[in-house]
Amino acid sequence: MPIDCAVSGDGDRLLAAVSGDLDLGAVADLRIRLLKCLAEQPRALLVDLSRMTVSEPLALSVFTAVRRQAARWPGIPLLLCAPEPMTGSHLRNARHRSLPVFPTVEAADRHVGVDRDTLAMLNDELLPVLGAARQARNLATEACLRWDLPDLLAPASLVASELVSNVVDHAHTMMTMRLTLRPRYLQIAVRDGSTAEPVRRPSPETVARRGRGLMLIEATAHAWGWLPTHNGKVVWASLPVA
Template structure:
């Protein structure tokens, strides 16, 4: 049975159901599907593995890869639940010790309710790809940092917001969503646009190029940054480490 992935909303989070026979050949497509769920920046991603059969145990490392990305950005907790006995035995190996695995959906919701890091403040806005969008992005970033008592991050956050939004205005020409989120250790800035074309890493942009060098500034300013596919385009994100 081929692998399928279906997702639905759940009180600010997402429930994803992974079903079928998991083989190594299924890993790339399943990983993209899971990353697209993360790109929605849900409060949590709960993965129902009730109907999952594992043909190639090594393929389960796809969940490790997605969990590592979630830890970098957007900080979304991922919980796996309702595993079959054989699948549960495979996940008991040390390589999977950082994954959160519970018995049921109710148990997953209960664990989230007691998670001190589950609550995150955020602000967002929809922007047109026009002149003035970058200035609005800078203002939104500055206001958010001052509201969250992070004046030291106002400059770096506004610079990152400016560059990410400017990239969409200059190269993508679609509507975009700018979101700033406050996490226990990081402030994150993300811009979602309507183009599936991934951004070029800074090292691939010629130093004498007149355009496309904004990510050099993002790379130099951010603690980390990256690009994820979304359902209708992509999200470019960056994080800034909070003091203390």
């Protein structure tokens, strides 16, 4: 049975119910589906394995890779739930022992519910026009002032401006910018409606007109990257909170 992944949830936490047989040939598709869940920036991602079998145990490494991305951005837990006995046995192998596994979805949900402090967050919808970068800088400034992050005023404004300008220059779609304050990082993410990868090295014309785009973000941020969404992508960057 081919692998499938049905996603449900309320935005606070997403549940990805995986069904079918997991082998190495299914890894790429499952990885993309789970990364799209992360792009929604939930508080937690629960993965229900009760209807999944494993014909090639090495394929379980897909969950390790996605968990690593979840920790990097958006900084959320990924929890595996209700594996079949044989799958559970594979997950107890030393290679996968770091993965958090819970006997039921309810048990995983209770674990997530232990720490659900309200996150500080600001969102804005932006048009792909020249004034969008200024609007992004204003929102970044508002976030830093509201959350008492004076040292991040300049870098956050730069990162926000460059992320939004990249959409204006290349994606040409409506976008949503979100700033989230987590315990260690200020996260800035911009979601657009283009599936094309972000352009890391701009053309000479773009450099002359505006700057070096994602290369500046790479030099300024602690980390940055991008993930596919169901109808585009989200490009993110994180700045350390002193």
